[in-house]
Amino acid sequence: MVFISGPAGCGGTRAQQALTAQALSQIKPPDPNKDLQQQLLVQASQASLAQYKDYQVGREDLLTITVLGQDNLSREVRVNGQGEISLPLVGSVKVAGLTTRQIEQRLQELYGSQYLVNPQINVAVKEYQHQRVAVTGAVEKPGSYEIIGPRTLLEVLAMAGGFSSKPGSQAGDTLNLIRHQNAPDLAKSTKTATIQPFSPKTETIVIDLRRLVSGQAPELNLPVKNGDVVHVPFAGTAYVLGGVRRPGQVSVKENLTVSQAVAMAGGVDPILGTYNITIMRFDDQGKPMSIAVNLKDIVARADPDLPVKDNDVVVVNESGLKRSLYIIRTLLPLPSGSYSMTSF
Incomplete structure (x- = not known):
């Protein structure tokens, strides 16, 4: 002893x-759960599509191609299953995995090399592909969610109603983002997230939950991709007994x-x-x-x-x-x- x-x-x-x-x-x-919930709602409400300027175009996205002064070349095209779009004169162009800015540069090179002098081309995403993510653990409404367009961890957590308010079901101190290994390795760009093996075909990115919702570490607010699982582990439990006013269990978190x-x-x-x-x-x-x-x-x-x-x-x-x-x-x-x- x-x-x-x-x-x-x-x-x-x-x-x-x-x-x-x-x-x-x-x-x-x-009351860490109340603080987390308030911070989550504040951060999620401030989300803007401006955060998605580096969004990478994927299959089934609908793009608007505008060629200045060339209405016959401007059109809406959907990215096919091979990640390509088909345009007049230049034919099939691989666009999956590129940002809209990169697609603009690619099209300017293709049209400028043979057909147009100094072409001015604008590319915008009109419809984002449908994606499905699962949110599990200590959230108010765990389940599977369909999302359209780029979404971040904070937005997905808000979609799931935030953190659980049920007694004994409070969120712990971390969040696990579980994804297929063939998804882009977004965690390599940040030093504050650690990657741990989850299964032979998946990886788990472990994120400090309080730093995420506080907004002090925006690099932790990773984009969520199709097929991802966002898991919020439950806090541990301890018991306070004896000469106290309200003996019972308490959530163990935040030191x-x-x-x-x-x-x-x-x-x-x-x-x-x-x-x-x-x-x-x-x-x-x-x-x-x-x-x-x-x-x-x-x-x-x-x-x-x-x-x-x-x-x-x-x-x-x-x-x-x-x-x-x-x-x-x-x-x-x-x-x-x-x-x-x-x-x-």
Whole structure:
């Protein structure tokens, strides 16, 4: 058994206890799910087609080709299954995988080499190909979605209703973008995403979820392609028991600490609880271990505010004396002020 603890004595003046209680009452539990949801909606609402100037044309896209001063050459053409379009004079032109700017340059070269002097050509995407992506995990509306045109991770998450608001189903700290290996390797252009093998035919791009929705790392807002799976893993779960107001489970994310976990459980019960806490967890070898800490020492920064891990059980120890006095007072009510219950 491993113990990490500071002084846990029951001494101290009333003034010191009141000061500590005041400090503890100011600890507010974090609500990372609410923050993520708000940031997601803000970032998704700011999405614009201007972000897609580098969109690569694909099969079934409908293009508008405008040749200045040559109405007989201007037309709408759909990219065929081979990624080509057919135009007067120049015949079949391979366009799949090119941006509209690159297609313009290609057509200017083809027409300018034999047919036109200094041709001015504009290419625009009128209809984008239909694509299907799946959104799974800790989102409000998991499922399969049809998207038209280029879409980013933030937009697809917004289409799925954002992050789950169900108790015990909150999003974790990462997002997994799972795609076929033959899709463009967009993650190579960013140093902040890591690629991990998922299966022989797919790859998984692991992205920091909070950095993504904060807008501080726009390079993480990757374009979503046909056949992609956007998976939001669920947050881990820990349990806060003993002398707290609302014992139960809490979501483990965003470096959740012991003091925050206790605050999320309503704080220390003023009648039954003490400041002595025992963290029960399994080590890397699967063996049970215990860590003893004191909440007053954490607030006073005498002890570190340890991070809570998935499947931890945080027990706020109850005072046997306080419980006995509580029972006695419940059964045999005494005049107010006949005794006081001090904190341990």
